[in-house]
Amino acid sequence: MLRKMYMKRFIYFFVFFLLLTLSLFFVMNRLSSKTLEDNLIGASKNQLDYVKGILDGIMYEANMYGVQFAADSDVRFYQSQVIELSNYDSQMKKNEIVDRLRQILLSSRSIESIGIYWKSEESFLSTNNTLEARLPFKGVQERGWRIVEGSLYYFAVYPYIQKNRQVEPAQYVVGVKLKTDYLKSLLKKAVNNDSSNAFFLFNQQQLWSEKEVDNDLLKAITSMLTPQPESTVKYDYHTKSDDYYVLSRYIEPIDAYLITYTRTNDFLQPLDRNRKVFLVSILAVLTLGLFVIFTFYRNYYRNIRLLEKKFSQVEQGNHNTRITENTDKEFYSLFRSFNHMVAEIQELFVSLKTETDLRRSAELKQLQAQINPHFLYNSLFYIMSVAQFSPDAVMRMSKHLAEYYRYLTxxxxxxxxxxxxxxxxxxxxxxxxxxxxxxxxxxxxxxxxxxxxxxxxxxxxxxxxxxxxxxxxxxxxxxxxxxxxxxxxxxxxxxxxxxxxxxxxxxxxxxxxxxxxxxxxxxxxxxxxxxxxxxxxxxxxxxxxxxxxxxxxxxxxxxxxxxxxxxxxxxxx
CATH class of the missing domain: 3.30.565.10 (Histidine kinase-like ATPase, C-terminal domain)
Structure with a gap:
């Protein structure tokens, strides 16, 4: 009865251990998924802030050049000077202003063109002196950012400072046009993998993107957007088959949103798949383990008593005894080892060379066993600590650790x-x-x-x-x-x-x-x-x-x- 109780305890412990393993794995899987998602979101926010910083610099640059030429004395008195100067001097004056505008383009990666439009005279100076280039300037009455025919402009007007808060008619307009392709290229810096995409959304209507954006996703994102200029806002979007997290940063001066979205299935599906495989494996092990325990419990005593009897005979000096009874497969290897052991005892005295070889072999095995296990633990913990950010270090450590233990084993x-x-x-x-x-x-x-x-x-x-x-x-x-x-x-x-x-x-x-x-x-x-x-x-x-x-x-x-x-x-x- 006492032995049966011990066997029951072993079975209970086995089942408890499997259930505990399942629970721990479930918790670790959830924590891993949450940690991975938090890391992805944190990296995406950092990239979004980085691109926002670049945009702020570009907008400041355009603003600065617009104000500079709006307040420039050569521009302010250009029309009156043109009337007084000869045709040659007038042309030289015009060329001087245009050259100054072109010098700015040489030092800027983001500015496509700069133009100055005098409303009353309808004259126009620009680095892009085409008929279409002056059209966006005609309807401008006040400074600020505008989207015109798919391009982003900053307009500054003169007089730049209004007196007594009265709106005075603009004498001339300075317009700075940004490079649309350059702004779109910044979207690549806002994403961190192929499962992510980024785009600009102006006035919640006009879309700038280098990749195609799904219409349903765009509608869902547009309906969720709220202008919060000082922070990055996170949204979640789910479909029947996909899950996304969306990050939005509102850029107030241009009334636009910088938006990134990432499909999380590509990252979380392997974890889910591993969890399912593990659960199936644990259930299979549990079933198989219970079957093995039952078989072991049923045949345990008979074979153990037989083995005890034979050991007793060996202790009494009977080295000719062997186990020849029909045995179950579970004990076949054990009984075969017993027979082999008794046979080896009969050949106890061997030559001096064999004895020496055995001694030296045992000494070598002892040395191999003395290798400090903390060395392996520390090496494995090192691999764990650098796995996420230094794959090269993991490969080097693994290579030499494998060579080290291959030599030993x-x-x-x-x-x-x-x-x-x-x-x-x-x-x-x-x-x-x-x-x-x-x-x-x-x-x-x-x-x-x-x-x-x-x-x-x-x-x-x-x-x-x-x-x-x-x-x-x-x-x-x-x-x-x-x-x-x-x-x-x-x-x-x-x-x-x-x-x-x-x-x-x-x-x-x-x-x-x-x-x-x-x-x-x-x-x-x-x-x-x-x-x-x-x-x-x-x-x-x-x-x-x-x-x-x-x-x-x-x-x-x-x-x-x-x-x-x-x-x-x-x-x-």
Whole structure:
């Protein structure tokens, strides 16, 4: 009865865990959708404000030139001077004013033409001196912005300042025409992707856009618009198949709206699709899990009792026992492993070479298992932190992290080359440089690249240089690996500009290296292990040596003895 209760608890926990996972995923999906939408809207508002700033500058420029020429003395007295001057001087005066107008066009990207029209004389000076160019000026009586035949004008009149608030008839009109194509090109700066579009809406009637705008969408947007000059207004628009968010910015001087709209389906549909796939997967896992639990619960006791009986026989020394009964598929692998284990016990004594290989293999697996899991966690968190704004950094980190762990997981030889070990250490250094300000240099002579070396012997020392050297000193950031060969040894020197060690600390560290047992705690175990492996593999003359370098940091010399017969074996491998 007690065992059944434990199994029920396990089933309850399994179902609770799946329901909790579903709930968390639902909440995370909603939060992700909301965060993504808020980020899109924030980016669109910033772009809209940016374009509004450019428009303000263009309107200020047109306003300034209109007022400048409306108040210009040469323009004001032009008609009276023309009457008094000869034809030649009159033409020169006209050319002088026109040249001044054209000089403005040379320095402005947004102004298409500037014209001056005298109403009583019906004379006209302009950078575009065509019959059609003067038509928009004839009906102008007061200054301000107008849309004329699809073009945007700013008109300034003289007298510019009215006395006693009385409207005096305009003597002449200065008109500044803006480039329609240039204004439309600004719409590209107001959108952030292909799912967005932007347009100008003048007087809630005239539309300027480089892309086609859906009529139903335009009607809906027009009905929602409210003039709020100092802020960007957001609206939502929904159809049967699409969802949009609309941003509007009212430009009061020209009585126009700068509007952008974005179709959110392209961004949110992948999240919805992933949610549906996940829900279906969880339901399938739940169904399958309940079936497996039921099958396990039904056949559990019989097979466990059989296994206990056979283990008892092995404990009593009966190594010939085997499980030959018909078993369910769930326990087939387990019983086969038991039979294999008992057979292996009968062959307990193997040759010395096999025993040595197993010991070295176990030592290598232990070293692989000692790789600090925080290194992986920190690398993954780094990838998460930069994924949205730096895809190149994500690709570099992922590439070197994959190479780093591929080397670890596929390492099945007792000896590798010096070049591959240094490449493994370089992957580690590159990963560290992406998250820390670290510079490194590796100097490997080409003739030593293929030198056989016991694996996982350099990276622990490099990791120690960063963790206990560089990270312990403010501003430290340099690591070098220098490889040299003498007649009797291969020397691999790992140096850092970290906090270094005093002579007393170096002496204490060297004492720890000579000990037959690793130091207590975690600190120093990695170096002790490397030193012990060097001596076991390459002889007592090999090992680690420590010294203070010119930077004030610590240099670790990895000495590999290749003298006499030992050296020949290493080099000729």
């Amino acid at each position: 596929k390492l099945d030889r007792h000896e590798v080359t010096l070049e591959s070990e240094l490449q493994f250490a370089e992957h580690f250094l590159v990963i560290m440089t992406l998250s820390k300000k670290i510079e490194y240099k590796i100097d490997l002579p080409a003739e030593l690249a293929s030198l056989p070396l016991t694996p996982l012997i350099i990276q622990p020392v490099v990791e120690n240089a960063i963790q206990h050297g560089i990270e312990g000193r403010q501003g430290a950031h340099q690591v070098t690996i220098d490889v040299k060969r003498t007649q009797t040894a291969i020397m691999i020197r790992i140096s850092d500009d970290g906090k270094g060690l005093s002579l007393e600390d170096i002496h204490r560290l060297e004492t720890q290296m000579e000990s037959d047992t690793p130091p207590e705690g975690i600190r120093g175990v990695g170096l002790w292990n490397v030193n012990r492996r060097l001596r076991n593999t390459y002889g007592e003359l090999s090992g680690l040596q420590f010294s203070t370098n010119d930077w004030g940091g610590l240099s670790v010399l990895m000495l590999i003895d290749i003298s006499a017969e030992k050296g020949e074996n290493v080099c000729d491998y």
